[in-house]
Amino acid sequence: MNDSLPRATLLTRVMLAAALVLSAFPIYWMFVIATRGNDVVGQVPPPLLPGGDLGDNLERLWATKDANFLLGLTNSAIVASTVTVSVVLLSSLAGFAFAKLRFRGRNPLLVLVLLTMAVPLQQMGIIPLYIMMVKLGWAGELKAVILPFLVNAFGVFFMRQYVEQAIPDELIEAARVDGCSTLRIYWSIVFPALRPAIAVLGLLTFMQTWNEFIWPMVVLTPSNPTVQLSLSALNGAHFQDYTLVFTGTALSTVPLIVIFVLFGRQIVGGIMEGAVK
């Protein structure tokens, strides 16, 4: 089918090349500044080539105690992994039920899930959740930024769509005839078949959680930050040290770039997959 597409014209190629440059430049530039000294601040035109100060900048980053950068990285890794495992697991369970099991109220409940996708919980829930966390004494602790994100409607919906088309009903019927319980069907048939969807949902969830900012800013303190809070502390705590801020920013992006390089193909596939429906 791809062969029937028209060939890319020169104009198209130039345009795409321009888009690539525009997309990549700010990220590239972030890394460039991270390797330069503070003498480049405010330099016009801005420096475009890396320098040799990365080691020095990293050293200063570790030495900047107010930012708690290492703790921020660790905390973000913990929060993002926990949330990812939970979202993937609970979404696939619910998605499986919605796609393949018969039960009373299935459709209304599914509509309810869809409706909750439209509510901007990030904004709507921030005040009551904060009051709640303060009352529970959880403000400042990691569980305050983990618990509210353990499930999300998008995940359930995404998994339902995938299970629906990836697993034939006959397979499940056959397993039932063999005496498999529902949970067993999930483990031995559904879960393995979901691997591509799990990869995509997991990666997207991880990236999103890693980049979460508002809620951690409200409920955590700079003493026990996520990496985004460390960044914002780095930006705010100190006298103008651009290269330091850029080094932190670049470093906080490295894990996601690694993920992107390793799994970019699946992420692209997943976004396009989810969109067709």
Add this chain to the structure above:
Amino acid sequence: MKLSRKTAALAAVLAGVLAAGSACGADDDGGSGRITLVVDTFGSFGYEELFTQYEKDNPGVKIEHRNEKEHEKVYVPKLLQYLEAGSGAGDVVALEEGILTSLRGQADRFVDLADHGGAALESDFIKWKWDLGKSVDGSSLMALGTDVGSLALCYRTDLFAKAGLPTDRAEVGRLWPTWADYVATGERFQAKVSGTRFVDGPAALFNAILSQEAPKHGNYTYFDTSENYVADKNPAVKTAFDLVNSLKAKNLSSGLKSFTPEWQTGFKKDSFATMACPAWMLGVIKENSGDAYADKWDVAAVPGGGGNWGGSYLAVPKQSKHPEEAAELAKFLTGPQSQIAAFKAVNALPTSPQALADPQVAQAVNGYFNDAPVGEIFAAGASSLQPVRLGVKNVEVRTVFEDVLIAIGQGKLTPAEGWTKAVEDGRDKAE
């Protein structure tokens, strides 16, 4: 078999993650018996070496320092949020005079330092500094003083030379006995130099002039002694407002907002040649400018003859888990010897009579600022400084006025519109 291995693997991942999660969040180093004290400061307090020394002298204490450069819009709201939530604040928190004033009615949120041997320290502080550290009803010693913002004016000698102006600090001081003379000097400067503006921005100057004008008009600013909102009636406010705007109208101001990145970059880009300098500002200038600008800044007398910008305090919130140790640390940091150390580090002018009299302060010269005799300039008059009376909501109203001044600088409001807006928005905040 296959199934169970997968289950086991997943369970292991989950267990690992949960274990890692539960290992976190504890603020003390487990069994070592070492406690961590968190110290919250803003701007520049010059405590780094004191912390190292304190940790060495008190092996049971580890200090975590959290600094935030922006005061009104970032540091204060977060601190108030933590106080209200009952958790999150440092064990020792720095309070600027304005915010302390608004908290003096909430003594129940702070440890009474008199319970921790604080009362004996009265003679270590200038009287008014000591008195302001007590709660409104005088029953509780809420905070101990750190510094006082005695006023001077900082200027760039190299840029003054370029403009054909004198560079010697005594001669420069004679250029501007009044603020009108200061503006006139600015016009002379600007006629010769382009690319650099005469002054950094409106906010610092406005606060400096206001703190000078206030004593002439009942010694208060936005609120009178009965807490009535009088920003529209107090001539001190209007005088300061108009003076700052006249600098803008004559195109003498860089229009930068203090403590923003562009303001900070401005130090390295020669964006401005003078700025109002409360004592602690010297530390800020040095940190922002870096070694390349050593000896390019100098300190002269401020127009209008001296003034008290205010200063800061340290307090221990009740929510601290280690109030005893935190109080000890606060006492240490505000003691005469520590005040001398902070003065040496960032020119935070002491509020302890002993420290002020100490030759290390009184006869100090600042190497970075052309060996300016900072002891003489700042310390000499410090004992006679009087505090301006501030209202409970002064920080909120001050923020409104600063924002409006920035907007006028951006050309978004005329001075007249700005005045009306500042007065009315300030009234909203005051209520």
Add this chain to the structure above:
Amino acid sequence: MKQNRPLARAVTWFDLKAAPYVLISPYFLLFAVFGLFPLGFTVWVSLHDWELAGDRAWLGFTNYTELLVDADFWNAVVNTLGMFVLATIPQLLLALVLANALNKRMRFRLLYRLGVLVPMVTSIVAVAVVFGQLFARDHGAFNWLLGTDGLDWQADKLTSWTAISVMVDWRWTGYNALIYLAAMQAIPRDLYEAAAIDGASPRRQFWRITVPMLRPAIIFTALTSTIGGLSLFTEPVMFAQGDVGGGSLGQFQTVAMYMYESAFRDRDYGYASAVAWMLFLLILLVSLVSFLFTRRIGGTK
């Protein structure tokens, strides 16, 4: 395998009837606690003068009536809508053009797709740090490129909105382009072949076939952009160095920022909750408008 014993039958019955509920219950339980409850609680808080320490006073609808005459709130509404329009329309158009370009026969297809998506890996904080530097008044790269020396991007509504929209669009255009691309690939080729035989130019084919066929994807992206755009927060906050006031006169303060300011700066949780509900209503309203608007895309019914 027959199961005759009552116990086994009961287990099977339980497995068939109850298991589905067990599987979906974690989602609904967690959602109830961390989603639904906060939503309802917001209503309750918004009807009070609420203090974190525990003091509260019943106010009824006072917070809402005050909000309706609050000039700062309406300023935030105007800013939010302005930035939404300024960011979303170019973003979706650009995504459409980009998707069309990607939907061609060429080498390195995956590279291009990855390339347009790469901004997504950066956090908004990082984006704001980098773009804040590029948009600096003095010595900023954009002012240097455009020759607008000394232009203060934060000073003016239009310039600050533009700067913030650029940050938003840089991050999301590629993502939307991929969604369009996926939908384009689902369009049957024979539609184009038929049109080509009728002599329709590629441009005409694009507007007459591609765009109408993309309608569901366009509606989807318009709705997600509406929800995201109207709850805009991090970009403008970081643009103002952590200040939720949005510039000297609030020229780029969004409704979400105003809500945050009311709650965590003025510590007026009741009022802030009322703002949250107004924001929700605004999102519903604009989503409806976006939906009705995008549904008409492509002319035909």
